Amino acid sequence: MAATAAVSPPCALVPCQGLRGALVSTRNFHATKNQRQRGRAVAAPISAKFDLKPPPYPLDALEPHMSQDTISYHWGKHHRGYVENLNMQIVGTDLDGMSLEDIIILSYNKGDILPAFNNAAQIWNHDFFWESMVPNGGGKPSGDLLGLIERDFGSFENFSVKFRSAASTQFGSGWVWLAYKANRLNVGNASNPRPSDEDKKLVVVKSPNAVNPLVWDYLPVLTIDVWEGPKCISFIFSQSRRADYVSMFMEKLVSWETVSARLEMAKAQVAEREREEEKRKYGEDNVNSSNEAVEMYLDSNIEDPAE
Amino acid sequence: MATSTPPAKLELRPPPYPLDALEPHMSQNTMSFHWGKHHRAYVDNLNKQIVGTELQGKSLEDVMIRTYNKGDLLPPFNNAAQVWNHDFFWDSMKPGGGGKPSGELLKAIERDFGSFEKFSEEFRSAAATQFGSGWAWLVYTVNPRPSDGKELLVLKTPNAVNPLVLGYTALLTIDVWEHAYYLDYQNRRPDYISIFMEKLVSWDAVSAKLEVAKSRVA
Numbered sequence: 001m002a003a004t005a006a007v008s009p010p011c012a013l014v015p016c017q018g019l020r021g022a023l024v025s026t027r028n029f030h031a032t033k034n035q036r037q038r039g040r041a042v043a044a045p046i047s048a049k050f051d052l053k054p055p056p057y058p059l060d061a062l063e064p065h066m067s068q069d070t071i072s073y074h075w076g077k078h079h080r081g082y083v084e085n086l087n088m089q090i091v092g093t094d095l096d097g098m099s100l101e102d103i104i105i106l107s108y109n110k111g112d113i114l115p116a117f118n119n120a121a122q123i124w125n126h127d128f129f130w131e132s133m134v135p136n137g138g139g140k141p142s143g144d145l146l147g148l149i150e151r152d153f154g155s156f157e158n159f160s161v162k163f164r165s166a167a168s169t170q171f172g173s174g175w176v177w178l179a180y181k182a183n184r185l186n187v188g189n190a191s192n193p194r195p196s197d198e199d200k201k202l203v204v205v206k207s208p209n210a211v212n213p214l215v216w217d218y219l220p221v222l223t224i225d226v227w228e229g230p231k232c233i234s235f236i237f238s239q240s241r242r243a244d245y246v247s248m249f250m251e252k253l254v255s256w257e258t259v260s261a262r263l264e265m266a267k268a269q270v271a272e273r274e275r276e277e278e279k280r281k282y283g284e285d286n287v288n289s290s291n292e293a294v295e296m297y298l299d300s301n302i303e304d305p306a307e
Numbered sequence: 308m309a310t311s312t313p314p315a316k317l318e319l320r321p322p323p324y325p326l327d328a329l330e331p332h333m334s335q336n337t338m339s340f341h342w343g344k345h346h347r348a349y350v351d352n353l354n355k356q357i358v359g360t361e362l363q364g365k366s367l368e369d370v371m372i373r374t375y376n377k378g379d380l381l382p383p384f385n386n387a388a389q390v391w392n393h394d395f396f397w398d399s400m401k402p403g404g405g406g407k408p409s410g411e412l413l414k415a416i417e418r419d420f421g422s423f424e425k426f427s428e429e430f431r432s433a434a435a436t437q438f439g440s441g442w443a444w445l446v447y448t449v450n451p452r453p454s455d456g457k458e459l460l461v462l463k464t465p466n467a468v469n470p471l472v473l474g475y476t477a478l479l480t481i482d483v484w485e486h487a488y489y490l491d492y493q494n495r496r497p498d499y500i501s502i503f504m505e506k507l508v509s510w511d512a513v514s515a516k517l518e519v520a521k522s523r524v525a
Binding site for chain 2: 073077078081118171172173174208209210227228229232
């Protein structure tokens, strides 16, 4: 299935930066358009401040499960704080003008994190979190997404247990993710010589503090924030103090539609990456049995294609 | 030191003051939650984890150091260390606390930090910049760095890690896990840290710990 209409595959428009470049386009990110234009036009970068993106619903839309007060704090103070701090950190540096995802990967620095990482990643994580929820959400996924969940976890119930368990066992602060993982060898230009759909799977992963699966080259499709703050505010402000935060999220808030769309996007990006790699391989090999080589010879009017 | 046999089951020790004694700086609500729920859960979970194992019957510190396992943490570590850390945290505070230290402690701080204000700044900064969950500490070391000979240091640690397992003697701590301050201060961690310094720190307790530490070395 092609990606949803709202998304224009960036790889068609700009040199493919791989999966991460594509991820930028899935979000109506104010700075994004400027970044991409700058990337193509090669104009001198102007200082681009990140904006605090609002959740895709009014602040009271998730009541009574996640109250307006909860979201005012979490989005209006925490999330906003990360945006303001990142803007202060990057002004006048190389990072100024880069896309958020690029800042994240660069400042992750293979685990030896640089100062901008925590703020940048937390902005991304929170954007992703708000978008993972929807008023009257919850329930069960369907279609391809359900099929893949059933294939990779056995059943939706098994997945749900695994996800909830990860959420309650993340020690300290962090996030829990459902992510799409394409099996790639971890060496420079190496790739799986015979990629099949079997190699690509959905996994539940947890990450500490600000870390997210982008840095492992996974494609996240769903997240829940398990820093204590959100759980605490939920506790303070929720109607039912006995409400279990994770259950509430799963049963009432998850936007399976968004998760499905992200999964389609992820599959498309992985397929695109594989096509790029195939092309590169053909470019490198001088194997004449390829179709391109045959066409070349035909064009030159040689009787037999070289072997 | 006393060599009493450790109990077979570790108990949740209450703070050395009533739960409402630190109001309004640290609310009774927070104390009920923080001590009554979180700290209690660490104790209960640790007991469950070590029952029937060789760790059962060992002292808390012993369990902690063994399960720290030189950084390759074994499962009981998080619970054991969090039990210890929270005991230490309640002891680090008192009603009507704050202000400045005096006597030997003040001299030591002035010697190793330049002034009390400089120490305070360093400690607050460590507490404010420990990203995610963790703790900030004032510690005493028996192995001062040759470069500066400082015996007192400020450290920050993530999650459950504490200076004991790193080879230091802890003198003071502040809990900067969000559960410690969220109910009273929401995301305003710096405000929480300020109030802790100005109204809650028990310099008596810190002095006593320094004295014990020095007497061990002597």
